[in-house]
Amino acid sequence: MNGPAARAPIAEAIDRIARQDGGRLLSSLVGSLRDFQLAEDGLQDALESALIHWNRNGLPVSPNAWLMQVARRKAIDRLRRSANFHAKSAEIAHLVELESRSAAADEPDPIGDERLKLIFACCHPALDKKTCVALTLRSVCGLKTEEIANAYLDGHEAMAQRLVRARHKIAKAGIAYEVPGPDGWAARLESVLAVVYLIFNEGYASGSGHHIRADLCEEAIRLGRLLTRLKPDEPEIEGLLALMLLHHARRAARIGASGEILTLEAQDRRLWDRAEISEGLALIEQALCRRRPGPYQIQAAIIAVHAEAPSFPRTDWQQIASLYAELTRTADNPVYELNRIVAVSYVEGPGAALACLKPIAMALVEYQPFYAVQADLLARDGQIDQARLAYRRAIELSQSEAEKLFLSERLDGLPTGPA
Structure with missing residues (x-):
């Protein structure tokens, strides 16, 4: 049959x-x-x-x-x-x-993992970082072009064209895809770390329609552990692994009984994985002691502040705002600034935070979290009608049912009044 x-x-x-x-x-x-x-x-x-x-x-x-x-x-x-x-x-x-031939004598294999070897091979120094990371995510990790574009805040067509141009350049220049030996790792490490982190982020980015894709998160953590063994004295690898562990430790508390997203404020901290938190805290402390700070270490330090806070009201928001300010100095990334603004809202109030949103609004015009943050700040500032508009725009841009449910409940929970 x-x-x-x-x-x-x-x-x-x-x-x-x-x-x-x-x-x-x-x-x-x-x-x-x-x-x-x-x-x-x-x-x-x-x-x-x-x-x-x-x-x-x-x-x-x-x-x-x-x-x-x-x-x-x-x-x-x-x-x-x-x-x-x-x-x-x-x-x-x-x-x-x-x-x-039936079999060949095995050559020394310092990496020892097929996927990590291919990531190193694809992160070729002849390509710019954004291009080789995008190409690796598409070809090796199976992410869709749209998901990669969203990760970079790019248009879908622009990212598709970037990938096409990259393939043409590879073919025309005869760029060889070979797994580098230890002497070649340093030139590719920044791109390799970016690939691993974007795999992890996609696990929480809801591109698949689900809020959490544990398989992607766990694969990224597995790759991070392999990298720490390959280069045990590299603080940015330690910082990245710490960052992923500290984020992933909260996974059991992120979704409510009805499938809705739970904010950090609403999460039951008893559900956080304390073993992963302890491992992450030890890693970031070890990395920072090497006195070669980088963006992954700073982000891990921010999440460590959350992990160590006994409750949401007792979080050290001033320290978090300061760390985000330091992070924005490492890269021109409006998402870092958006997160800093959230921290500022708990230090100086929602009104002060709203004023900080204007300079980054155009850069994040299609970024759903921007409107979710804006809606929350407007609601906390008493601007209910404007908050409704922002929540509706956030719902339009959302890609998962969990996000839409969360945002819709926030919208429905606003005080009644003229629409």
């Missing part, structure tokens, strides 16, 4: 392999093919072949090994069909050799 019902489990298995193991398969292919685009195309061809062959013959004993073997063969076929066949003859010979 080969009807749609019978084919569905195979399609689901292929989709699961692509999501869970796609990065590792792609990393191995890039290492052997030495061509990122060819590796992507070969893997895609193999997945399409799997849909046909596995429906006919059932799942193979080792699906990943089957996909790797077929992907290499598909890559050879693509090279043979290409216009510059003769120029590619050395590559074809290399791939045929890989096909024919």
Whole structure:
């Protein structure tokens, strides 16, 4: 029986392999093919072949090994069909050799993780940081172009064009995708850390329609732990891991019984993971003792203040505002300033904070949290009609049901009066 019902489990298995193991398969292919685009195309061809062959013959004993073997063969076929066949003859010979030999002696592998190796390979110093991070998130981590654009506060079309130009540059310049040795890590580390943090952020960015995607958060933390072992004396790696742990420690308290988002003020702090908090606090203290502060360490220090506060009213908002002010000096990022303004509202009042919003309004015109913050400040300042407008705009821009539910409850909870 080969009807749609019978084919569905195979399609689901292929989709699961692509999501869970796609990065590792792609990393191995890039290492052997030495061509990122060819590796992507070969893997895609193999997945399409799997849909046909596995429906006919059932799942193979080792699906990943089957996909790797077929992907290499598909890559050879693509090279043979290409216009510059003769120029590619050395590559074809290399791939045929890989096909024919049963196993090769393992070379030293200091990284030891396929996904992390591919991230290092993709974060090529010949590309600017934003471009290589975006390309890595799209190709290796499976994030959608729209999700990457949202992370950078870019237009979706602008980000799509950036990715197209990057692929053209890679092909034209002949940029080789090779996993660097330890001597090459430093030149790529800033981009690698950005990739890991944006994976983590997407876990909480609701791009998938769910408020929390624990799989992305936990994968980012796993990569952060691997990086600390690779470079144990690097404070920004420690800062990033601390930041992720301190954020993730609050996950059980973030969503209410009805699926609504709970603000920091409303969260039951007894649900916070104290083991993760202790680990995060120890990491950030260790990192700051190295006296080489950076943006990840500063952000972790901010979250540490929240983690150590016995309650929301007893939070040291003045220290948080000062830390955000220091963070804004490290990068021209309006989101850092927006968070500083929230802290200012608890120190100087909502009116003072509202005045600070105006200079960053244009930069965040399509950023949902800007309107959520604005609505909260307007409501606290007694400007109820304006708060309603801001909440409605925030709801329009929201991408998850949990966010929409939270914002709608805030809107409905405003004092009654003329709309």
